[in-house]
Amino acid sequence: MKIYREIKIDHLAxxxxxxxxxxxxxxxxxxxxxxxxxPRFFELITRGKNYNDAASICSRICSFCSIPHKLTPxxxxxKALDIEVTEQTKILRKILYFANIIESxxxxxxxxxxxxxxxxxxxxxxxxxxxxLMKTGLELKNFGAEVQKIIGSREIxxxxxxxxxxxxxxxxxxxxxxxxxxKENLERAIATVDFFAEYEYPSYTKMERKHxxxxxxxxYGNKIKATDGNEFSIEAYxxxxxxxxxxxxxxKRGKYKGEPFMTGAISRIVNNMEFLEGEAKELVKKYEDxxxxxxxxxxxxxxxxxxxxxxxxxxxxxxxxxxxxxxxxIEKKNGRGIAVTEAPRGLLIYEVEVENEKIKYMNVITPTxxxxxxxxxxAINMAKGLWEDGYKDIDLIGKKIEMVVRAYDxxxxxxxxxxxxx
Amino acid sequence: MKKLKIGVHGLTSCYGxxxxxxxxxxxxxxxxxxxxxxxxxxxxxKVDVAFVEGSVSTGEDEEELKKIRENxxxxxxxxxxxxxxxxxxxxxxxxxxxxxxxxxxxxxxxFDGRIGEPIKKYVKVDYNLPGCPPEEDExxxxxxxxxxxxxxxxxxYPVCAECRRNGYPCILIEKNKPCLGPLTVAxxxxxxxxxxxxxxxxxxPLPHNIAWFDSxxxxxxxxxxxxxxxxxxxxxxxxxYENMEELINKVFE
Numbered sequence: 001m002k003i004y005r006e007i008k009i010d011h012l013a014x015x016x017x018x019x020x021x022x023x024x025x026x027x028x029x030x031x032x033x034x035x036x037x038x039p040r041f042f043e044l045i046t047r048g049k050n051y052n053d054a055a056s057i058c059s060r061i062c063s064f065c066s067i068p069h070k071l072t073p074x075x076x077x078x079k080a081l082d083i084e085v086t087e088q089t090k091i092l093r094k095i096l097y098f099a100n101i102i103e104s105x106x107x108x109x110x111x112x113x114x115x116x117x118x119x120x121x122x123x124x125x126x127x128x129x130x131x132x133l134m135k136t137g138l139e140l141k142n143f144g145a146e147v148q149k150i151i152g153s154r155e156i157x158x159x160x161x162x163x164x165x166x167x168x169x170x171x172x173x174x175x176x177x178x179x180x181x182x183k184e185n186l187e188r189a190i191a192t193v194d195f196f197a198e199y200e201y202p203s204y205t206k207m208e209r210k211h212x213x214x215x216x217x218x219x220y221g222n223k224i225k226a227t228d229g230n231e232f233s234i235e236a237y238x239x240x241x242x243x244x245x246x247x248x249x250x251x252k253r254g255k256y257k258g259e260p261f262m263t264g265a266i267s268r269i270v271n272n273m274e275f276l277e278g279e280a281k282e283l284v285k286k287y288e289d290x291x292x293x294x295x296x297x298x299x300x301x302x303x304x305x306x307x308x309x310x311x312x313x314x315x316x317x318x319x320x321x322x323x324x325x326x327x328x329x330i331e332k333k334n335g336r337g338i339a340v341t342e343a344p345r346g347l348l349i350y351e352v353e354v355e356n357e358k359i360k361y362m363n364v365i366t367p368t369x370x371x372x373x374x375x376x377x378x379a380i381n382m383a384k385g386l387w388e389d390g391y392k393d394i395d396l397i398g399k400k401i402e403m404v405v406r407a408y409d410x411x412x413x414x415x416x417x418x419x420x421x422x
Numbered sequence: 423m424k425k426l427k428i429g430v431h432g433l434t435s436c437y438g439x440x441x442x443x444x445x446x447x448x449x450x451x452x453x454x455x456x457x458x459x460x461x462x463x464x465x466x467x468k469v470d471v472a473f474v475e476g477s478v479s480t481g482e483d484e485e486e487l488k489k490i491r492e493n494x495x496x497x498x499x500x501x502x503x504x505x506x507x508x509x510x511x512x513x514x515x516x517x518x519x520x521x522x523x524x525x526x527x528x529x530x531x532x533f534d535g536r537i538g539e540p541i542k543k544y545v546k547v548d549y550n551l552p553g554c555p556p557e558e559d560e561x562x563x564x565x566x567x568x569x570x571x572x573x574x575x576x577x578x579y580p581v582c583a584e585c586r587r588n589g590y591p592c593i594l595i596e597k598n599k600p601c602l603g604p605l606t607v608a609x610x611x612x613x614x615x616x617x618x619x620x621x622x623x624x625x626x627p628l629p630h631n632i633a634w635f636d637s638x639x640x641x642x643x644x645x646x647x648x649x650x651x652x653x654x655x656x657x658x659x660x661x662x663y664e665n666m667e668e669l670i671n672k673v674f675e
Contacts, residue, residue: 042510063439066436
C-alpha cells in the first residue's frame with residue numbers, strides 16, 4: 001500500500017497512562033493505538049492473596065477509578081461467598097461510586113479535554129484566561145474527591161471499603177456535609193453542560209455504533225444491555241464480549257459479537273435515558289441533539305450530563321440515617337463470583353474464584369480495553385475525512401486525532417491490567 | 423526568588439501520585455517544564471527537580487528514566503512503585519516470559535516488557551517520596567524545601583509512631599489483626615488505623631535496614647498466623663526490600 005503521510009504521536013498528552021497513536025494516510029487509512037504502558041500482571045499478583053488484600057491490590061490498577069477497582073472485586077468476592085451486605089452498605093457504596101465518577105469526569109473534562117476546545121496546550125495556561133471556568137472544574141473535582149475521602153478514607157486507593165462492609169461508618173454529620181456539598185455543586189455541574197453545548201461535533205466521526213451498559217442507571221447490575229436490543233446476564237459475559245491480543249499493545253481489546261463497540265457515559269445515557277430525573281432530564285431534553293449515539297464526541301457531553309445526574313443522586317442518597325451496625329459475618333471460604341459495575345469509562349467486569357479465603361483465579365475486563373478498537377475506527381475516519389476534504393496539515397490532523405482519543409477519555413493504566421487467561 | 427523548574431513523569435503505574443500532585447495548588451515560583459499527563463506542551467529537558475512515578479516495566483520506561491536522570495539536578499522517586507516496585511513488584515524474581523505466556527498466551531507484543539522494578543535499580547535516586555499515593559503535605563514539603571534551596575528529610579520511623587500519637591487503639595495487640603504498621607514508613611498519620619483497618623504497608627518498608635520483618639513475623643507467628651499468610655501479606659509492598667524473605671524464613675527455622 002502506498003502511504004502518503006504518517007502521523008505518529010508517541011506519547012499522547014492529557015490522558016491517563018501511556019499510549020501513542022499512529023495513523024497512516026494512504027490509499028487506505030490505518031490507525032493503531034500503541035499501548036506502551038508496561039504489563040502489571042494483576043492476575044498473577046493477586047493469586048494466593050487473602051481476598052481483602054487482593055481487593056486492595058486491584059484498586060492500584062488505576063487511580064482515576066480506584067473506587068470501581070476496589071468495589072467491583074469486593075462485590076465479586078461477596079457473590080462468591082454468598083454474602084449479602086446491608087442496605088446501608090449498599091447505599092454508601094453507591095455514593096462512593098457516583099462521587100468517583102464525578103471526580104473522574106471533572107478531571108477529564110476540565111483538565112484534559114477542555115484545553116482542546118479552547119485552544120490551549122493545558123489547563124494552566126487556559127486558567128489564566130478562564131479562571132472562573134477552571135475554578136468550577138476544580139470545585140467539582142474536589143467535591144467528588146472529598147466524598148470519597150469521607151466514606152472511603154481517601155480519594156485514591158480507599159482502604160475503608162472491605163468485604164462485608166466498612167472499617168468505620170461515616171457519622172450523621174459527615175452525611176449532612178455531603179448533602180450540603182451536593183447542593184452547592186449542582187449549579188457548577190449544570191454550567192459544565194452549558195459549556196459543552198456550545199460546540200458542535202465533527203461530522204467525520206459520525207457512524208452507527210453499538211453501545212453496551214448495565215440495564216438501569218446504576219453502579220451495579222445483573223444484566224448488560226446493548227443498543228441492538230440484546231440483553232444478557234453478567235454470567236454470560238464471556239460469550240458476548242471476547243478479547244483479542246494485538247502486537248502493538250499491552251492492553252487486550254474487547255469486541256462485542258466480533259465488532260467494536262462503545263461503553264461509558266454516552267452508552268449509559270443512550271441505553272437508560274428513561275431513568276434520568278430532575279435537572280439532568282431537563283438538560284437532556286433541552287440539548288437532545290447532543291445525545292447523538294452515532295458520534296464519539298457525544299461522550300464528553302454525556303459526561304457533563306452525568307456530573308449533574310450523579311450530583312443529584314448523591315444529594316438524595318446522602319439523606320440516609322446512619323445507624324451503627326456490624327459488618328456481615330462471613331462463613332463461607334470458597335466460591336466463584338462475577339460482578340459488573342459502571343466505572344467512569346463504562347462496564348467493568350470482575351470474575352473471581354476464592355479458595356480457602358484466598359484468590360485462586362481472577363479475571364478483569366476494563367472499559368478502556370473494550371473501547372480501543374472503536375477508538376481506532378473513529379481516528380481513521382477523522383484522518384480520512386480531513387484528508388479528503390483537502391486538509392493536508394499534519395499537525396492539524398494530529399490535533400484532531402488527539403481530540404478523538406480524548407473524547408473517549410481512555411484510562412491506559414486500566415487497560416493494560418487486563419488479566420484474563422486465554 | 424529564582425523559579426524552581428520541575429518535571430513530572432509517569433512510568434508504569436496507576437498515575438495516582440501525579441493525580442495527587444495535580445490536585446494541589448502549586449506556588450507561583452514553581453515552573454512546570456514537562457508534565458505529559460497535564461500538558462501537550464514541553465519535552466523532557468533540563469530541570470532542577472524531576473519527580474518520577476511508577477516502576478520500570480518496559481525497555482521504554484528504562485530509556486525514558488535515563489533521559490530524565492540526565493536532565494535533572496535532583497531526582498525524586500515518587501510513590502511506592504518508584505521506591506519499591508509497587509504491587510506489580512510482588513512477582514519480582516519470577517521469569518518474565520513465563521508470566522507473559524500466562525496472561526497473553528502465545529501472542530507476541532513488540533514492546534520490551536519486564537517485571538516491575540524500583541527506579542533505583544536503574545538510576546541514582548536522590549530522594550524518596552513514599553506513599554501510595556503520597557500525602558498532600560509531603561508533596562508540598564518536598565517542593566517547598568527544594569524551592570528554598572534546602573532539602574527534605576525522609577522519615578525513618580514507623581506508622582505506629584503516628585498511630586500511638588493519635589491515640590488509636592493498637593489493632594494488632596487488641597484485635598489480633600495483621601497490621602504492618604511497625605514495618606511501614608510513617609507519613610500517612612495512620613489513616614487506615616483511624617478507620618479500624620490494619621496497615622497494608624502501602625507506603626513501603628522503613629529505610630536504612632530498620633524494617634524488622636523478622637520481629638513482626640515472630641509476633642504474627644505467636645498469634646497463630648502461618649508463614650505462608652505472613653509472607654503473602656508482607657510481600658505486597660515489601661517484596662523488593664533487600665532481605666525480606668530471609669528475615670521471615672529465619673523466624674520459622
